Amino acid sequence: MWQVTDQHQLSLGYTHSQRAPQIQELFSDGFHHATRSYELGNADLSKEISNNLDLGYRFNSNWMSAEINLFHNWVSDYIYQQRSATEPVLNTQQAAATFKGFEAQTIFPLMENTYGVLDLTLFGDYTRGRFDNGNDVPRMPPLRYGFQLSYEKDDFSSNLRFTRAEAQNNNYSATDTATQVSETDTKGYLLLNLQAQYRLASFHDSEVMLFAKGKNLLDENIRNSTSYLRNFSPEPSRSAELGLRINY
Incomplete structure (x- = not known):
């Protein structure tokens, strides 16, 4: 980590990690209702080995704070599931893969006075995954970006979050169409969420909160590229939700 100045900071990180296969990845042999598929494990799976490189930059000032992180991950024997072409079977497989992308966020304090605190946050993230054979990794998220307005005053807080997700066209393409299924593209969408909460009471280590949420307010037809059920x-x-929450 390098503290360039009081406002600028750079960081560089390297990690080496290993992950043993989960028990369902090894021994699944049955229908899974959440994926509408028969899941078949692979008892011959070996552990995943990952080497990860991260580069980060941070900026802090009275009028803005910003952070961006770039990453590049090399994963040998990456574990994934691939749908069979002949019947709804998800076969667990392994292949070497590379993942790269970024996460970024910028916060602008718009107001801080007796009327409350108002912040504007700009954000974005992107991940691209490819196997060493040139094919795309299944079920990857698209490029996403947007903004959030957050307001707080005393016991009341709320935020309005708008996200734009681009189309996901970098999908797994079957090399053997007789035994594998290629993924379909997903269209871009706009997602607008609104939520607010008010602290009604607090005593000892407990809080009583009244909250309200509105999700997908633009009523978009959203197909999640990371979902098994997107088709x-x-x-x-x-949708709308109103409730009472007690934290203790």
Whole structure:
């Protein structure tokens, strides 16, 4: 980590990690309702080995704070599931893969006075995964970016979050169409969420909160590229939720 000045900071990190296969990745042999598929494990799986490189930059000042992180991960024997072409079977497989992308966030304090605190946050993230044979890794998220307005005053807080997700066209393409299924593209979408909460009471280490949430307010038809069910079921449409939460 390098503290360039009081406002600028650079960081560089390297990690080496290993992950043993999960028990369901090894021995699954049955229908899984959440994926609408028969999942078949692979008892011959070896552990995943990952080498990860991260480069980060941070900026802090009275009028803005910003952070961006770039990453590049090399994973040998990456474990994934691939759908069979002949029947709805998810076969667990392994292959060497590389993942790279970024995460970024910028916060602008717009107001801080007796009327409350108002912040504007700009954000974005992207991940690209490719196997060493040139094919794309299944079920990867698209490029996403947007903004959030956050307001707080005393016991009340709220935020409005708008996200734009681009189309995901970098999908797994079957090399053997007789035994494998290629993934379909997913269209871009706009997601607008609103939530607010008010602290009604607090005593000792407990809090009573009244909250309200509105999700997918634009009522978009959202197909999640990371979902097994994106061709069968979209994400929930416009919805509202009102509730009481007790934290203790």
